[in-house]
Amino acid sequence: MxxxxxxxxxxxxxxxxxxxxxxxxxxxxxxxxxxxxxxxxxxxxxxxxxxxxxxxxxxxxxxxxxxxxxxxxxxxxxxxxxxxxxxxxxxxxxxxxxxxxxxxxxxxxxxxxxxxxxxxxxxxxxxxxxxxxxxxxxxxxxxxxxxxxxxxxxxxxxxxxxxxxxxxLASPGYVQKTTVQCSDRFNKVTEYIMRNFDSDITLPEVASVSNMAITTFCNFFKEHYRVTFIEYLNTVRVGYACKLLAEKNKNVVEAAYESGYKNLANFNRQFKKIKNMTPTEYRRTVNME
The missing domain is CATH 2.60.120.280 (Regulatory protein AraC)
Structure with missing residues (x-):
């Protein structure tokens, strides 16, 4: 749509x-x-x-x-x-x-x-x-x-x-990738995720961006975002997949891959967990007249 x-x-x-x-x-x-x-x-x-x-x-x-x-x-x-x-x-x-x-x-x-x-x-x-x-x-x-x-x-x-x-309402990954300059640690982490969520982004990698040890970073992330890093990353990726399914001529496999998922079963599982419907059901819903 x-x-x-x-x-x-x-x-x-x-x-x-x-x-x-x-x-x-x-x-x-x-x-x-x-x-x-x-x-x-x-x-x-x-x-x-x-x-x-x-x-x-x-x-x-x-x-x-x-x-x-x-x-x-x-x-x-x-x-x-x-x-x-x-x-x-x-x-x-x-x-x-x-x-x-x-x-x-x-x-x-x-x-x-x-x-x-x-x-x-x-x-x-x-x-x-x-x-x-x-x-x-x-x-x-x-x-x-x-x-x-x-x-x-x-x-x-x-x-x-x-x-x-x-x-x-909309998930962070639905919006375009941010180009805002970072002024503090919180924004730096957010920008890094938004720039790289469609790649193989890892916990040690993003922790190093914030100059924190992994345990310190996990505590910092949960305190500021109210979810774990992995939960937030999945929310961003699924939101971006929704954008691809709704606005571009992409099938489910293409949307999964371009959103950072290399495993279709994991994509389907995370999508249903976050959106309470499958990717196919979501695409059919947003394209209803």
């Missing part, structure tokens, strides 16, 4: 987009765009795909996504067939990174938000009280204009910058 680039209409006198989508069902295809995006579902149910993540949405579902991350919201069959007792309805906020100027995110007060914007490259579902507060504001913003609407967006930024109530 090839993602296409789509844009929402923006009013000439507005610096960001607040858009209401309503109809029998959500019509958008698998797509991406250069803006950050908040998507609030106010009515209907169905399946949402964000990168290689497949989940389900219902009323009040709230997702925050970074630029160029492919996604789609697909309603359940009763909406497609016109048998549902309500319309599909949602509210979308879109903004580009520099909509308030190139230096906006570099001021000290934006440090927390900047971190969340970086994490949103994988997509995140917002939960708990943070979700309730943002949902309430987004519903009001539909009828706001001018400084009132901008003020509401800044309040949302504050909620995002200070919350821990979220779950990341």
């Amino acid at each position: 090839k993602a296409i680039e789509q844009r929402l209409p923006q009013e000439f006198d507005k610096s960001f987009i607040v858009f209401r989508e309503t109809g029998q069902y959500f019509p958008c295809p698998w797509h991406y765009h250069p803006e950050f995006e908040l998507v609030l579902i106010t009515s209907s149910t169905g399946r949402r795909m964000v990168g290689d993540h497949i989940g389900y949405f219902e009323k009040d579902d709230l997702v925050f996504m970074g630029p160029k991350l492919p996604h789609v919201w697909m309603n359940d069959s009763e909406y497609i067939n016109g048998e549902a007792d309500c319309f599909a309805d949602g509210i979308v906020i879109q903004f580009v990174e520099n909509f308030l100027g190139d230096k906006f995110l570099n001021i000290p007060e934006m440090a927390g938000l900047k971190k969340m914007l970086e994490l949103s490259g994988r997509g995140m579902v917002i939960k708990g009280q943070t979700k309730e507060k943002i949902n309430s504001l987004m519903k009001e913003m539909v009828n706001m204009n001018g400084l009132q609407r901008l003020s509401a967006l800044f309040t949302i930024f504050d909620y995002l910058a200070t919350t821990t109530e979220y779950e990341l």
